[in-house]
Amino acid sequence: MSRIDDTLDPALRSWVDSANRADTDFPIQNLPFGRFRRAGGDWRLGVAIGDQILDLQAAGLVESADMNRLMGQPAQVRRALRAALSEGLRAGSTQAATWRDALVSQAAVEMGLPCTIGDYTDFYTSIHHATTVGRQFRPDNPLLPNYKWVPIGYHGRASSIGVSGQHFHRPWGQTRPATAPEGSAPNFGPSRRLDYELELGIFMGQPNALGEPVSVEQAEEHVFGLSLFNDWSARDIQGWEYQPLGPFLAKNFASTVSPWIVTLDALAPFRLPFRRPEGDPAPLPYLDSSANRDQGAIDITLEVWLQTAAMREAGHAGDRLSTSNYADAYWTVAQLVAHHTVNGCNLQSGDLLGSGTLSGPKPEQGGSLLELSQGGKQALTLSNGEQRSFLEDGDTVILKAYCERAGARRIGFGECRGTVLPARDLGR
Template identity: 50%
Template sequence: MTALNPTHDPARRSWIESANQPDTDFPIQNLPFGAFERDGEPRAGVAIGEHVVDLRALRDSGLVEAGSDAAIACEAAADGTLNRLMAMEPRYASALRAALSDLLKSDAPQRARVDEQVRALLPRVDEVALRLACEVGDYTDFLTSLHHTERHGRYKGLADPLPPAFKSLPIAYHGRASSLRVSGGEVRRPHGQYRDANGQIVFGPAPALDFELECAAWIGRGNALTQPIPIDAAHEHIFGYSLLNDWSAKSIQWFEQVLGPFLGKSFHSSLSPWIVTAEALAPFRKAPVPRAKDDPPLMAHLNGAFDQQHGGLHLELSAHLSTAQLREAGSAPVRITQTHLDNLYWTFAQMVAHHTSNGCNLRTGDLLGSGTISGAADEARACITELTNAGKDPLRLPNGETRTALEDGDEIVLGARATKPGAVSIGFGECRGRIAPAFAFAEQRVETPA
């Protein structure tokens, strides 16, 4: 997972000029996988600059050597989803990335042949409808930022703001996979029960709507029931990563939460369309932040030599807010959060190892959310609740608007870039969503027998 190969070469350039721009998320060193619709049919693809490689068209082109690992990988993705490819041994996706990198590099010997087929192989991303990258069976969301957890504990008035288990294991809840949606479009304000300003329990549109900036890991190969995944093998089960906005109706969540989050979370969660592979992120591997000296020692099943050396990532993340007034004035979205993956207390490998430590089986396409990636600094607070100290200090925007929660018409745009000296920076693409007003709740009438 840390070995570099020619696909990581910082000197490599593409004959697709948009892939060579310094601000692109998708240079030739990235090549993330995703899914889209073309002519009404589902397709799987790989992003490069402003284009996407249609993997079914690539399979039919004869540009990939028949019978090779790359061709087998291309065939696995020909049905329009990534599940079959993700379930295969990592060498197949790696071979496909290598073949694409060779086809798309500026001095590719087959460039003339690719040019002839460019319209079939390389539609522009803005000409296709992006979909969720794969079918998601299960979704687990973790709570792994110490700062996020501690702040919320204080807001709730807890004597000990950190749960007793927080520093011993990665805490999580089972989320709702059915309401995961690809980036873009509307996020409908949900209805629910909550306490109003007078302490009365009411039902209606949630007033305290929030975003949560997260990173998510996609499971490639799963494990058999009863068979835990060892900590240092966990990285081999992670196919790649996306951005996740775990939209939260805090007013509903804080009233209902006894067994864990439920309706305050399950109404909508947004994912960026592209899976940045673990291989593409190899140049950005780093040791995780050391634990404090007085923290409890790691249990053996969470303490791996490889993970302690390479379990972190040089990954910066951000959230921008656009309001209706800002858009009407032609103003750009305002950055409200700038954070780093170092602000997670647990690594993704530790999340996988703990999740399976009781014999739970993970399956291809399962999604693991990191939890809100908040840091100690004010600008690293990764949700509105923290940015406003639970509503006590309204967030002030440059145009004079203030926010203590998201309002209808507000749009959140999440972004992330992996950066390290000597490597070409790669990005994740946008994870975007705009708040839409709640639907009128249909009155339920029960007719009594005559």
């Protein structure tokens, strides 16, 4: 499942100096993939190294800028590319002479969506999020009976997914009338309960054919890597529309992904046993394997930061609203893939699975304002005195993630950043 090889040796150093700084997200042990372009240039594939990008085409490592094609290769092809990157970027490598010209500063380019996202599925893997949100709707019965058996998921909208830096207008929509006789007209206007969701994105690699499930044992071989993901949500629109077929306009106006895909290979040192709480049922056999029990979880620390317009004007980088960890998820990456395909559904290269909001067990670890403000009842006071129950126009939300442990090099995910613009004037 996850293997430690010499690309993960914490002693490795790169001839790209910035990759050797202790605080970089992108040391030589990481090597995440992304798509970038210089001003006026075409999209290119690249790998982040320190504060630079290695242009994979210029380095002679790929032939085209088609990330989906690269993602669709068997895992061993991807690993061979990773090994070549690690060798060539190592301090002392003779590649430095030629590859140095294939470097471009991250500050000098625009990052794009890492690939074409055919289909996007969002899961609901945090039992803490499901319980807290469920309690707001069903105080006596927060967790539905299927939760501990079914990795609950639903299809999302791929077309409105943007890359970090995305700005989007506050969405309009119908919301439930607050006080009105049964059957009276809903409200229509800009959402007043706009929220973020702290998620990881799982990008699919090698595809499976329609009708051919991927076993839980094989699942991770079909995963290209992970990114940060913010599934912006309009809670008031959601509350009125979601019965009986699930969220729709409450979610599909925008979602934001970070530009760098961190491979599972890079995350191998941070795997943890996957354990369910005492007394919870074991997963059904198609969702269970010894490798999944031994190291199905991943120790990734996640953070949400909020920078309001006032903070931005004051040169303030923002407040950290919460911290949580992916190891607290109730379902693993392998289980999501096995479940998604058990009915024969085909996952294609570049497809995106959202983890669902990753909230931790403590109230302050909520991965959304809905949780942190207790459904809007308890506003958060920010460091500059501002208050927030939900997002205001001009707010920028920044997601961050990293892996750290003794004996391994720190691996970071970069940032996933998005900003709320005022609602459009629809002239109605």
